[in-house]
Amino acid sequence: MKIIEVAEQQRWDDFVTSHLEANFLQSWDFYEFHKNRGKKIVRRAVVDDKNEIIAAYAGVVETAKRGTYMAIAGGPIIDYNDKKLVREIFADIYRAGKEAGCVFVRIRPQLPLSDRSLRLMQELGLKKAPMYLSVEYAGILDLGKSEEEILAGASQGFRRKLRKAEKNNIEIVANAEKWAIEEFCKLEKKHAERQKYVAFSSSFLTKQFEAFAKNNEVLIYTAKKDGEILAQNFMIFYGAEASYHYGVSSQLGTKYSAAPLLHMAAMREARKRGCRRYNLWGIVGLEEKSHRFYGVSEFKRSFGCEELKYTPAHDMILSPVKYQITKIIETARKRKRHV
Numbered sequence: 001m002k003i004i005e006v007a008e009q010q011r012w013d014d015f016v017t018s019h020l021e022a023n024f025l026q027s028w029d030f031y032e033f034h035k036n037r038g039k040k041i042v043r044r045a046v047v048d049d050k051n052e053i054i055a056a057y058a059g060v061v062e063t064a065k066r067g068t069y070m071a072i073a074g075g076p077i078i079d080y081n082d083k084k085l086v087r088e089i090f091a092d093i094y095r096a097g098k099e100a101g102c103v104f105v106r107i108r109p110q111l112p113l114s115d116r117s118l119r120l121m122q123e124l125g126l127k128k129a130p131m132y133l134s135v136e137y138a139g140i141l142d143l144g145k146s147e148e149e150i151l152a153g154a155s156q157g158f159r160r161k162l163r164k165a166e167k168n169n170i171e172i173v174a175n176a177e178k179w180a181i182e183e184f185c186k187l188e189k190k191h192a193e194r195q196k197y198v199a200f201s202s203s204f205l206t207k208q209f210e211a212f213a214k215n216n217e218v219l220i221y222t223a224k225k226d227g228e229i230l231a232q233n234f235m236i237f238y239g240a241e242a243s244y245h246y247g248v249s250s251q252l253g254t255k256y257s258a259a260p261l262l263h264m265a266a267m268r269e270a271r272k273r274g275c276r277r278y279n280l281w282g283i284v285g286l287e288e289k290s291h292r293f294y295g296v297s298e299f300k301r302s303f304g305c306e307e308l309k310y311t312p313a314h315d316m317i318l319s320p321v322k323y324q325i326t327k328i329i330e331t332a333r334k335r336k337r338h339v
Helices: 009-017 028-036 083-099 115-123 147-153 156-166 178-195 202-213 251-255 259-272 294-301 320-337
Strands: 002-005 040-047 053-062 069-073 104-108 137-142 171-175 218-225 228-238 241-249 277-282 306-309 314-317
Touching: 009 028, 009 040, 009 053, 028 040, 028 053, 028 202, 040 083, 053 083, 069 083, 083 104, 083 314, 137 294, 147 259, 156 259, 171 259, 178 202, 178 218, 178 228, 178 241, 202 218, 202 228, 218 259, 228 251, 228 259, 241 251, 241 259, 259 277, 277 294, 314 320
Parallel strands: 069 104, 241 277
Antiparallel strands: 002 040, 040 053, 053 069, 104 314, 137 277, 137 306, 171 218, 218 228, 228 241
16 A cells, blocks of 8 residues: 555545445545645545555644634544554544644544444544534435435425425526626625624635536525526535535525525436436434524424435544644634534
8 A cells, every 4th residue: 555645636536436335525526625725734545556546635734823723624534444454544644734733633424423423433542522624414305215205204394495485486597607606605705794603704715615616516506586586505416425515595486485496496406417326415303492493403404304424524633732622722712602
């Protein structure tokens, strides 16, 4: 086995998409987005004696006042049953983090939560992170089911909203043109003000959109009535998964129940592209009624989705003393934000 830096997009994406559990979090274009933000990125792989990739991970180095760290979301992509390979790649993650001057490396593996997965993290010397990294609890729809089967599994409330929307003469448009992300950014600011959260910057959303648009991996779905935008979904299509990355709506969009129509249209496109699952992205537990995402989680559950818990983010600690500062700050921040 040998560790290499991967410089060819096709080679990288061919390996990542050959793993059904993978999604855009380890895609080439997601890290092109981070590069365009001025961030240092790492793309490394283990190759065998035939120079074939057998494991890989991509990470982004983030700078913060409390200390520099590397984030590896949805990775590494690896056969976790191969203990030798796992040790090899986690040792390389340690080296890469040290080379980048990191206090710690935060890893949220694309691995379903189980007692076995938690033991593995412990055996590798990782500690559960005080803050999440990307989605750890997701709602998943099986696109092997027909539209009729999915609707049969949805709640009565969801089907009622869908029927209502279908009677409202709502137009659904999907494209990757510049105007779509511009409108999305405008609507997101209004949505954030109404829902009382901090909006992403237009630059952040636009750069992300542009990175995925280059390879036809993104579409903005827009619901309109009488020329007015009601709601929009930012969808990413990569490998086996279609991801509902972001969604925004106006007050009028809520009134006319536009959101279900956007999702049904995106699911049809996902099937055309050969996607196997539709990821509704983050949800929170039924008991977490004070969580700020509880309401949107209930909406996602109304689809009748399966609930998938990933192994939560764990930290590979490279500088124990400095890491304690991060742990104190992030623990306090998590309580304050109710996340």
